[in-house]
Amino acid sequence: MTAPDARPTVYLDHAATTPMVPASVAAMTAHLLDVGNPSSLHASGRHARRVVEESRETIAQALDCRPGEVVFTSGGTEADNLAVKGVYWSRRAEDPRRTRILSTAIEHHAVLDPLHWLAEAEGATVELLPVDERARLDVDALRAAIERDPASVALVTVMWANNEVGTIQPIDEVVAIASEHGIPVHTDAVQAVGATPVAFARSGVDSLTLTGHKVGGPFGVGALVVRRELGVTALVHGGGQERDIRSGTIDTPAIAGFAAAVELAVKHQAEHAARVAGLRDDLVRRVIEVVPDAHLHGHPTERLPGNAHLGFPGCEGDSLLMLLDARGIECSTGSACSAGVPQPSHVLLAMGCDEDQARHSLRFSLGHTSTGADVDALVEAIGPVVERARAARR
Template sequence: MTVYLDHAATTPMLPAALAVMTEQLAVVGNPSSPHRTGRAARQVVEESRERIARCLGARPSEVIFTSGGTESDNLAVKGTFVARRDRDPARVRLLVGATEHHAVLDSVEFLVAHEGAKVTWLDCNPDGVVEPATVRAAIEADPGSVALVSVMWANNEVGAIQDVRAIAEVAHEYDVPVHTDAVQAAGHVPVDFAASGVDLMSVTAHKLGGPIGVGALVARRDAALVPLTHGGGQERQVRSGTLDTPAIAGFASAVVDATAHLDEEAARLVALRDDLIERAMAIAPDIRPSGVWRRGDVSSRLPGNVHLLVPGCDGDSLLYLLDAAGISCSTGSACQAGVPQPSHVLLAMGVGEADARGALRVTLGHTSTQADVDAFVEALPAAVERARRAREATAS
């Protein structure tokens, strides 16, 4: 039996989303075709777009379907940079949070290497939060050079929630658009695109109970974007490619379900999260959560996020020992799994390299139970003891 505690990597599909997608998989129709079956598929797509928009505080015309969070981040960062730079050659600077997901970080590095971009990394505080004052100072260093600000809504490793509205207000004083990666936030904490004030927002289905392989870039109608793919001109001439009608239908169902039960599910997960953290800290006096954690708090940390620092251990050793005990969790982003380096997120937060190597990410979701938490806490002491012995043996 496996206890699954890696919901930040991907979470099981919600039953309603699975049913809707399965039904649509049996129906033929290209939503770009003008005949009856094509029009039927188009109706499913557009009704799904309307449902997603309504749940995320956006207009349907602002929802651009993509293959997921990585594509949405790439389109937002690269597409905005090129459009802004082409309009005004002085706009070559990107202001980016130092704790961003690699879909953003690597997009920025590509632009630096190939498009003449310059980047200013926005430092965070010890809780992993980028302060609006930090954004202001970075812009004011050379306001006319900034093409885009990108700061994620909620961090995928430590669960820190940013004040994206305050950041957007600052950036807009200088006519600078703002992108936020809301992949971890949507469906888990309140997300309202219009109220946030951001210009572009990335979301994906498989983090909130939908299928893998579909997501969206929510972009204001006046957002300047150069497409990364070319072809049929679907999705506002910004993202070409035949739309995956069944996946989009499943995505919409998951968004509706997740947002409808958001408050009650958040309260349930917070109770499990806090119990897990307190019991883990009781195992050894030096085990502690990274970032901000307050019992019952849902405003500064994702409800289902537990990120532990376990000094004297290698995170990979802990991961494999727990896996052998039937516990599936992670050391950080699934996109970086197997990379033997300390987390850039923790280093940016001021965590020392030795402690950063002993990080463990445990993330809860809609299938998580008290029994899952109990199983993790029961398996942790032996895993910590063996991982510490292995570290000591290696050091000697």
């Protein structure tokens, strides 16, 4: 229950997770009491299978891929692990010279950590390519790294859009460079789907990660979209449910909810982006009016519509976060997955910030439930909060 005098929560952390949309809740709950494993041959099993296959078709239509290219997983982290390790193993098995993986220094940990693991446990050589001060990949560095020895590159993995500062990456250029040498490209599009146009076939990538809980669907379900021609070695062995690439009983209700959310997010992407970008621009302008030395990180135009990543010199991001939280305003100091760990962001360090600059930032991320009142509440709170955080450091 909410206490009568409690202020409503101002939720500005949609990049960490966004609330489910009603259509997704309805699609998911419609199947929670269904009996039937989609792999069973009887009528109940066939009914569940139909729900899963219709969901796969819905997602394929929304993302410009074939239904058979959608491999359901438990979310973005599993899909990224499957792509990075599975493609590496498969490509290296075809040709043992392929031991290099090219990526960027600003990937999410769902990509970075499997890369580090492959380097330590499997002898991979991982090259994290630099980004500029706006967090855009240096494509000349990518070209040079490939051309140094194309035959040794197992794969390239570059995120579609960065989860911390919101910068959208030049995926077209990445694909153009890699495809000259027949090198597969994986992209983590977890933050991009529903926020910016994402079309799998048109993009030319070979595999792409998305997840339910960032697009208005449930937690614990996602997908790796992967070209049928691309070899992917399984990580999880068992019943072989998803093309023998991913085993485990298929979660029919979650997949139905996931598909409903993806369909709506993609259908309304353009209006959503325009509305949310308007709120975000208002937020940035007004916060900087109140705190004149605050500054926006990331790319001014090639960025996710809901992302406002701001630096507040002289403050600890963690203190700002807790002071705002005490006023009912929820945001993040970086990616939710590393929040709580008091380390400077690897993304900001890669953009050339020093440790101090990398610690004084907050990410406000807006989404489908955000309103002008959320922005007003932040603008009202930010001045006193920054003053207190600065006083605490003196």
